[in-house]
Each structure stands twice: as structure tokens, then as C-alpha cells.
Amino acid sequence: MATVKVPVVTDQEIARHLTSAEVSNRSVAQKLGVSWSRVDEVRQRLQLATYRRGRRVPEQSWEEAVRKRLKERDDGHAEWTGSRHPLGTPLLSWQGRSETAYRAVFRLHYGRVPVGNIRHVPDCDVEHCVAGEHLEDRAMRDARRAGGAR
């Protein structure tokens, strides 16, 4: 009596094909000739990311994250389209971290870390404005006051 040899696909082999969340269970199942549920089982056991079609590509850098949430207005001020503190302060939430959008915009605009608190320049009277040139840190306030004629 002839025995039918069923090729054995090991879990390791399945896992080797599940390289990222971009690979679907179905494509691996078809390639290896195993069931979809078997592939899914391996994926879950190894706690690999679940396949998601058309997954949003995460922002590569905080600079990009800031630019995406900053909406410049025609009048020179800028709005924040990202998340906010319950009191209204714009927040940059990126890769699980959170800071005020003012600090992030300041770093992006002036290329340095702000000193002390960030406030709006006297010329800007728009609440929660995130235009880079409308933000100043303590170092800039001190310099402005020292240079201002009295």
C-alpha cells in the first residue's frame, strides 16, 4: 500500500515568511500550501504584528510630525491640527511621547532647544498660535528687553 507523503511545513518555515505586518496570512498560506488559520496561529504565537492592509506609514521624524500638524494661516498665524491638552494647549504626540507643540515648533523653527517657558511675542494675540516666529523663549525675551529703548 502506497503512502502519500504530505510535505511537512514547520512553524519555523511559516514564521520565516511572516517578516512584517505588510505580509498577509493568505499569501503565506498559499505559498506554503498550508491553511490560513495555521499561519494565523503561528503569527499569534510569535506575537507578530497583525497584517493590516493600507496601514498608515508612521512619520519618520518629529520634524515631519510637526509639519503635518501645523497649518499656516493667511494672516501669518498658525493653527495646530494635532491633539490638545484639555485646557487647549496644542500637543505634539509622536511615537508615544508628548510635549507642547510650542516646544516642538520652536525647535523646528529656531533649530535649538528653548530656554525656560515659551510665550507668544507681543505682536501675536492669537490664542494657541503655533507660528514659529510668534514664539519666544526666555532667552529671546531677555534679549529683547535688554535691547529695548526706554
Ligand SMILES: [Zn+2]
Ligand atoms: Zn501668531
